Amino acid sequence: MTNICTFSNRVAFVTGAAGNIGVALCRLLAAHGVAIAAADLSKDILEERLAGIKGIRAYKVDVRDPESVKTAVDSAIKDFGHIDILFCNAGVWNHTDVKGVQRFEQMDYGQWTNLLRINLDGTMNCCQAVLPHMIANGYGRIVNTASISGEVGLPGYADYAAAKAGVLMFSKTLAMENASKGITVNCVSPGMVAVGEPQPTDTTWIGRRGSADEMARAMVFLAADESGFITGIDLPVEGGRTLGPVNAAKL
């Protein structure tokens, strides 16, 4: 039997590495022997949450700021020698001035731009910093964390949905631009991810939320050496949340 997820001496740069999905992703990458440059807003929090994971180094980054991204990427290349895999996973959906949802007409420009800067510009900044290095090496796997909100919309989160839709089309375009250079670019679109044990919900066909580990497995699959013929796709990991209405037909 051949393993379908192998990594030959690979280094991954992971943003949002201190978050729920980021920590699960780093654990799974480490279990596959991938060395990890883990990046997030706070180096202290990274080191606390990723303690005990082998082959990992922490880098402070604010993905909104191209200079900050370039500094972190350059440091990682200096420390590890190369970056083969990029996970643009940092993302924020909560609004700064209200908790949770907000109608679009009440959304101020600062809030809109902040969500766009983190989710869309952040992905763009990281890809722009890492791509020249991958092109020079003739190898790369880029896996961007989008969202089902970018596929079907999400009331109360017009800013976030617009940003994630941008991530999806940005990624498809990068996939086309870089296919001949040994670089694949794909997205994973999570939906309703639990922190800890997934709770039941009647809004997915599977009947529960997803786990961070389930997101990480899809991300690692797309990053593997064996996934070189998959590019430009969006892989929803959402328990059927974007299928037709749940319980539309009682069978």
Ligand SMILES: NC(=O)c1ccc[n+]([C@@H]2O[C@H](COP(=O)([O-])OP(=O)(O)OC[C@H]3O[C@@H](n4cnc5c(N)ncnc54)[C@H](O)[C@@H]3O)[C@@H](O)[C@H]2O)c1
């Ligand atoms: N949780 C869900 O249900 C869900 C659903 C769809 C998509 N997503 C996406 O999955 C990704 C990971 O989300 P999560 O659930 O782990 O959330 P999380 O809040 O646990 O983690 C997000 C991480 O991003 C980091 N971050 C925020 N702003 C940053 C910045 N400017 N620079 C660098 N890092 C920054 C945070 O510090 C945090 O560690 C995000 O892109 C999110 O949009 C999550």
